[in-house]
Amino acid sequence: MSKPLKQIHLAAHFPGVNNTTVWSDPQAGSHVEFSSFVHFARTAERAKFDFLFLAEGLRLREQGGKIYDLDVVGRPDTFTVLAALAAVTEHLGLTGTINSTFNEPYEVARQFASLDHLSGGRSAWNVVTSWDAFTGENFRRGGFLPQEERYSRAREFLATANELFDSWHGDEILADQETGAFLRDAKAGAFVHTGQHFDIHGRFNVPRSPQGRPVIFQAGDSEEGREFAASEADAIFSRHATLEAGRAFYTDVKKRLAKYGRRDDQLLILPAATFTLADTDAEAEELAKQVRRLQVSGATALKHLEFVWNRDLSAYDPDGPLPDIDPDVSDHHISKGRAQVRMYRDPLATAREWRELAAANNWSIRDLVIETGNRQNFIGSAETIARTINDFVQADASDGFILVPHITPGGLDEFADKVVPLLQEQGVFRTEYEGPTLRHQLGLAHPDDVSGEQRAAS
Amino acid sequence: MSSTPPSFLHLAVALDATGWHPASWREPVARPRDLFTAEYWADLVTEAERGLLDFVTIEDGLGPQSSHWLDPDERTDQVRGRLDAVLIASRVAPLTRHIGVVPTVVATHTEPFHISKAIATLDYVSAGRAGLRVQITARPNEAAHFGRRTVPRIEAYDSPAAQGVVTDLFDEAADHVEAVRRLWDSWEDDAEIRDAATGRFIDRDKLHYIDFEGRHFSVKGPSITPRPPQGQPIVSALAHDAIPYRLVARAADIGYVTPYDADEARAVVARIRAEQSAAGRAAETLHVFGDLVVFLDDDPAAATARRERLEALAGEPYTSDALIFTGTPHQLADLLQELQSAGLTGFRLRPAVAGHDLPAITRGLVPELQRRGVFRRAYEADTLRGLLGLPRPANRYAAANA
Numbered sequence: 001m002s003k004p005l006k007q008i009h010l011a012a013h014f015p016g017v018n019n020t021t022v023w024s025d026p027q028a029g030s031h032v033e034f035s036s037f038v039h040f041a042r043t044a045e046r047a048k049f050d051f052l053f054l055a056e057g058l059r060l061r062e063q064g065g066k067i068y069d070l071d072v073v074g075r076p077d078t079f080t081v082l083a084a085l086a087a088v089t090e091h092l093g094l095t096g097t098i099n100s101t102f103n104e105p106y107e108v109a110r111q112f113a114s115l116d117h118l119s120g121g122r123s124a125w126n127v128v129t130s131w132d133a134f135t136g137e138n139f140r141r142g143g144f145l146p147q148e149e150r151y152s153r154a155r156e157f158l159a160t161a162n163e164l165f166d167s168w169h170g171d172e173i174l175a176d177q178e179t180g181a182f183l184r185d186a187k188a189g190a191f192v193h194t195g196q197h198f199d200i201h202g203r204f205n206v207p208r209s210p211q212g213r214p215v216i217f218q219a220g221d222s223e224e225g226r227e228f229a230a231s232e233a234d235a236i237f238s239r240h241a242t243l244e245a246g247r248a249f250y251t252d253v254k255k256r257l258a259k260y261g262r263r264d265d266q267l268l269i270l271p272a273a274t275f276t277l278a279d280t281d282a283e284a285e286e287l288a289k290q291v292r293r294l295q296v297s298g299a300t301a302l303k304h305l306e307f308v309w310n311r312d313l314s315a316y317d318p319d320g321p322l323p324d325i326d327p328d329v330s331d332h333h334i335s336k337g338r339a340q341v342r343m344y345r346d347p348l349a350t351a352r353e354w355r356e357l358a359a360a361n362n363w364s365i366r367d368l369v370i371e372t373g374n375r376q377n378f379i380g381s382a383e384t385i386a387r388t389i390n391d392f393v394q395a396d397a398s399d400g401f402i403l404v405p406h407i408t409p410g411g412l413d414e415f416a417d418k419v420v421p422l423l424q425e426q427g428v429f430r431t432e433y434e435g436p437t438l439r440h441q442l443g444l445a446h447p448d449d450v451s452g453e454q455r456a457a458s
Numbered sequence: 459m460s461s462t463p464p465s466f467l468h469l470a471v472a473l474d475a476t477g478w479h480p481a482s483w484r485e486p487v488a489r490p491r492d493l494f495t496a497e498y499w500a501d502l503v504t505e506a507e508r509g510l511l512d513f514v515t516i517e518d519g520l521g522p523q524s525s526h527w528l529d530p531d532e533r534t535d536q537v538r539g540r541l542d543a544v545l546i547a548s549r550v551a552p553l554t555r556h557i558g559v560v561p562t563v564v565a566t567h568t569e570p571f572h573i574s575k576a577i578a579t580l581d582y583v584s585a586g587r588a589g590l591r592v593q594i595t596a597r598p599n600e601a602a603h604f605g606r607r608t609v610p611r612i613e614a615y616d617s618p619a620a621q622g623v624v625t626d627l628f629d630e631a632a633d634h635v636e637a638v639r640r641l642w643d644s645w646e647d648d649a650e651i652r653d654a655a656t657g658r659f660i661d662r663d664k665l666h667y668i669d670f671e672g673r674h675f676s677v678k679g680p681s682i683t684p685r686p687p688q689g690q691p692i693v694s695a696l697a698h699d700a701i702p703y704r705l706v707a708r709a710a711d712i713g714y715v716t717p718y719d720a721d722e723a724r725a726v727v728a729r730i731r732a733e734q735s736a737a738g739r740a741a742e743t744l745h746v747f748g749d750l751v752v753f754l755d756d757d758p759a760a761a762t763a764r765r766e767r768l769e770a771l772a773g774e775p776y777t778s779d780a781l782i783f784t785g786t787p788h789q790l791a792d793l794l795q796e797l798q799s800a801g802l803t804g805f806r807l808r809p810a811v812a813g814h815d816l817p818a819i820t821r822g823l824v825p826e827l828q829r830r831g832v833f834r835r836a837y838e839a840d841t842l843r844g845l846l847g848l849p850r851p852a853n854r855y856a857a858a859n860a
């Protein structure tokens with residue numbers, strides 16, 4: 001008997017502050033107005049997507065000491081938008097990226113537990129650890145956290161939040177109007193946490209929410225990030241969306257699960273993926289090329305090259321060859337407030353590799369940035385894209401994808417209308433939601449059942 | 459947009475769980491099991507909008523409710539537990555069209571940067587109907603929920619040491635509001651240019667660092683969220699005393715005060731107006747609303763009986779920082795008009811039992827006030843500022859540049 005087909009998970013990343021978002025297109029709408037979020041969320045729900053995803057950045061990006069103005073700038077508050085979207089959707093999961101450095105567990109736990117109540121069990125938390133002092137200038141704490149402590153704080157933050165979520169069990173509220181007993185237990189919500197980063201105690205004031213805890217996502221890529229995900233997360237938001245890189249990442253992370261007593265199906269791997277859809281594959285290739293040129297103007301290409309070179313390259317011609325000088329590898333970095341700069345861990349090697357690539361293909365700076373950074377993951381007709389996505393998932397390059405359209409808010413409409421029905425016909429994507437909560441759509445057990453399972457196993 | 463005639467009074471309701479009486483949850487209309495659902499809050503706010511009220515406030519706190527003014531209690535006979543007020547407000551905003559939504563935010567342990575973008579976003583989600591009600595907390599147990607600092611325990615409210623602690627917390631709240639307001643202005647309205655020719659999405663000269671530096675925190679800015687639809691959402695605060703009166707006079711658009719009669723109302727208003735002038739804001743509209751707890755029935759005896767029934771259930775007389783009104787819509791309208799003539803511009807009514815007294819306000823009091831020609835018969839504006847007669851303010855940074 002052949003292996004049963006895996007069911008694909010699909011999510012919708014709101015296109016905003018990203019260099020893939022094409023804001024200059026006549027169809028591109030607001031990235032802040034609520035109507036854009038409503039349009040996007042309703043499309044995702046119509047297509048039976050698992051969830052909507054919001055990224056976060058807590059300081060406007062700067063480059064060369066100035067606010068970066070070539071990409072979309074500005075986004076709303078994550079929790080507030082997700083709570084409002086709960087009013088206009090019924091099943092769609094609501095995933096928010098929330099930082100563990102510039103927040104406190106009591107407040108974040110209240111917000112997620114509240115969101116989970118207000119959405120009937122659809123909340124998820126992408127725990128990110130961006131720590132830089134630059135972002136810290138917007139917060140009480142300032143930039144106090146050394147880079148190597150970001151995961152130790154993240155781990156303890158999440159553990160503490162879990163203690164708060166678990167401080168109510170779900171049976172405390174009697175609300176018995178006859179006897180006058182509102183609470184069963186006078187100490188409902190009591191907690192004590194003593195640790196390196198948090199020393200807090202008292203009573204949590206939000207009763208147990210439908211999902212018990214929000215679904216936990218992790219998006220760090222380092223060794224520590226992967227261990228954190230393997231031990232704590234329900235899903236990973238990764239950047240490895242090609243077949244080869246996806247399979248390598250998938251294998252790497254899933255093999256880490258056993259040592260935490262977890263099964264493969266308890267951690268979903270969901271890479272971010274871009275796509276260009278057209279009537280035929282040839283048309284899609286052509287369109288994809290145009291989109292990439294809109295995403296990466298000459299000016300954008302130079303700025304992107306500066307992430308690696310770490311120097312002001314404004315004097316270079318984007319349509320000319322790559323710089324001869326080497327990157328500046330000092331600690332000071334020209335670009336601030338983005339995760340991307342850490343993608344290039346060895347700038348000298350990257351520069352060498354890029355020069356060779358450019359020379360071999362006769363690429364200009366702009367060509368190179370487009371070809372190395374912005375090639376869409378899925379390009380083709382609906383049939384081609386549906387087949388490719390399914391092939392990737394069945395080949396364990398992922399458990400599904402978090403799609404990042406390039407147009408706000410309509411960039412998902414065609415995918416919903418054309419690709420999703422094909423996946424449904426192939427029997428690899430739901431035609432009805434599995435249940436009321438996000439855990440139902442993701443096939444994840446309720447935390448109470450998990451601990452029961454672990455108790456039974458031990 | 460027509461504006462509210464000066465003879466009109468403004469009306470808000472303060473929503474807190476099943477109502478302000480601690481035994482309110484035991485009333486048959488109370489729905490205590492629904493408290494943690496979106497539907498419960500949607501029903502209340504929809505009812506308030508039916509009554510053409512200016513706005514609702516939503517109570518909040520960074521710890522469980524308590525019958526003690528400073529310490530937690532271990533009572534099991536009252537409602538304990540609540541949802542985050544900003545998120546409740548946001549959840550109900552798309553379901554309403556005219557009414558303002560004003561959640562409580564606690565300044566003491568929270569980040570101005572997060573609060574600013576949250577309320578700005580509430581303003582986007584509600585298309586210009588957002589505000590906040592700022593609160594401090596001197597509760598040591600709530601400080602322990604954050605573990606970042608200890609708040610000295612106040613032994614007697616009137617002692618000089620206590621005044622020092624409270625002054626400090628209100629100073630911090632004033633800084634918090636200042637940082638929040640600067641962040642709202644940190645983007646000029648036309649900062650997003652989408653200039654295809656130069657490839658620039660924004661004109662960065664129209665984004666501003668706020669460089670706020672205070673005793674408790676500093677905030678660089680700009681906000682990550684563009685200037686909200688109202689420019690500046692409404693800021694409000696409850697004030698019982700000189701220290702909070704000053705916060706209201708300096709930083710708020712609305713102060714909620716708790717006089718027990720018209721003479722007290724006159725005195726409180728005079729003090730706030732004096733502080734307002736001292737703060738150089740004499741020309742600005744600053745509303746002073748009276749807070750009242752209401753037990754409202756068509757028959758005065760029914761209202762009294764209801765109050766007595768609740769007191770019997772609670773096992774103690776009901777006391778409040780605010781005047782407790784028990785009677786008919788007609789009598790309440792008389793009282794509100796009398797207080798209005800003493801200088802109050804509106805009222806924030808605290809329904810003793812939300813499921814009973816809120817509909818009594820919207821279906822009893824409001825028609826009575828309309829008959830008397832002192833309350834709107836239709837919403838006259840699309841934004842909360844509009845309902846309150848406040849213009850959309852100029853951006854402080856744009857003005858500085860011009």
Ligand SMILES: Cc1cc2nc3c(=O)[nH]c(=O)nc-3n(C[C@H](O)[C@H](O)[C@H](O)COP(=O)(O)O)c2cc1C
Pocket residue numbers: 054055056057097099127128129130218219220221222223224225226237238239272339342
């Ligand atoms: C696909 C992907 C998306 C991410 N999105 C965000 C984000 O929206 N906000 C943020 O602050 N960090 C984001 N990050 C950064 C990480 O979550 C992580 O905290 C950071 O990269 C440092 O961890 P690392 O060194 O393990 O990668 C993202 C990372 C990846 C791989």
